[in-house]
Amino acid sequence: DPVLDAAAAEASLLLAELRRVLATAGGEPRDAAPGAAGHLVVHHQIQVDGTGRPVGTEALVRWAHPRHGLVAPDRFLPLAERHGLMEGVTETVLRRSLADGARWRAQGQRLRTSVNLSTGCLSHPRLVPLVDEVLAATGTPPEDLVLEITETSVMADPETAVATTGLLRERGVGVSIDDYGTGHASLAYLTDLPATELKLDRAFAARLVADERTAAVVAGTVGLAHRLGLRVVAEGVEDAPTWEKVRALGCDESQGWFHGRPVPADEVLALLVAGGPGRVLDGSAAPLPQ
Numbered sequence: 592d593p594v595l596d597a598a599a600a601e602a603s604l605l606l607a608e609l610r611r612v613l614a615t616a617g618g619e620p621r622d623a624a625p626g627a628a629g630h631l632v633v634h635h636q637i638q639v640d641g642t643g644r645p646v647g648t649e650a651l652v653r654w655a656h657p658r659h660g661l662v663a664p665d666r667f668l669p670l671a672e673r674h675g676l677m678e679g680v681t682e683t684v685l686r687r688s689l690a691d692g693a694r695w696r697a698q699g700q701r702l703r704t705s706v707n708l709s710t711g712c713l714s715h716p717r718l719v720p721l722v723d724e725v726l727a728a729t730g731t732p733p734e735d736l737v738l739e740i741t742e743t744s745v746m747a748d749p750e751t752a753v754a755t756t757g758l759l760r761e762r763g764v765g766v767s768i769d770d771y772g773t774g775h776a777s778l779a780y781l782t783d784l785p786a787t788e789l790k791l792d793r794a795f796a797a798r799l800v801a802d803e804r805t806a807a808v809v810a811g812t813v814g815l816a817h818r819l820g821l822r823v824v825a826e827g828v829e830d831a832p833t834w835e836k837v838r839a840l841g842c843d844e845s846q847g848w849f850h851g852r853p854v855p856a857d858e859v860l861a862l863l864v865a866g867g868p869g870r871v872l873d874g875s876a877a878p879l880p881q
């Protein structure tokens with residue numbers, strides 16, 4: 592089948608290029624040499640509290656590819672996972688995003704940084720030492736780092752997930768359960784996992800305003816999470832009515848296009864100062880554009 596062959600050829604080319612990207616100083620940007628495979632880029636999306644004040648950012652990786660432009664994580668991370676390359680990706684994103692956070696801190700803006708972990712990362716013996724090293728190197732207070740894990744990766748190996756989460760918690764690093772509500776996990780593992788945050792999958796935000804039953808599920812989930820001492824973040828908040836609703840239902844924080852799209856690190860501070868539709872700014876900032 593020529594179509595399948597072409598797809599397989601493209602995938603193996605991408606894989607070879609990704610290996611090259613990770614081999615060059617963890618994907619640090621380099622001069623655009625002919626035949627270069629590009630580099631990894633970390634974008635940040637802000638998270639706001641109930642008053643609209645920015646409190647953190649989520650680091651989201653992209654691949655600046657010479658032929659394909661900015662490649663979305665969904666297009667290359669599955670390949671990286673299948674071929675054991677996630678360790679390199681995670682290290683790059685962790686180093687880069689905490690360095691960005693340190694720069695913002697130096698400019699007077701303290702923001703929490705959330706970094707996504709893929710399934711295998713949680714059981715990798717190098718994860719915790721790497722976190723220690725990068726926190727120290729960037730002078731990041733441990734409580735300013737949150738590692739996001741998914742229900743699927745918890746369920747893949749619950750014992751390791753609980754143990755690693757415990758080690759991170761001992762250091763003060765936060766642990767978030769990402770895309771909550773989309774997996775098929777029983778509620779039981781929540782009892783054992785010492786997480787600090789629960790991120791409601793954006794499927795909930797998408798249906799919240801129109802669907803009373805979804806709102807009831809979210810209200811119940813928020814109550815449960817709060818009783819377990821977890822902060823609740825609503826993902827995928829795209830408009831004002833949805834932000835209203837997630838706040839009314841008790842979500843502590845909100846993230847989504849309404850508050851800001853993922854942007855390169857250089858643009859984060861400008862975004863904080865210029866304001867966005869969902870934000871209430873403090874007196875030092877420019878007024879909201881109408």
Ligand code: C2E
Pocket residue numbers: 636650651652663664665668680681684707708709739769770793826827828829846847848849853
């Ligand atoms: P995620 O961790 O659930 O990240 C949220 C995704 O939702 C991001 O997609 C973000 O751009 C998108 N998003 C944010 N606000 C909205 C909104 O209001 N509406 C809609 N429809 N979407 C919104 P992105 O950047 O394409 O990342 C996709 C997934 O790739 C992430 O989902 C995460 O699972 C994974 N990923 C991204 N960066 C990394 C990374 O550095 N390491 C690992 N292991 N996974 C990553």
Ligand code: MG
Pocket residue numbers: 649707739769
């Ligand atoms: Mg995430």
Ligand code: MG
Pocket residue numbers: 769770790792826
């Ligand atoms: Mg998510």
Ligand code: MG
Pocket residue numbers: 770
């Ligand atoms: Mg997701």
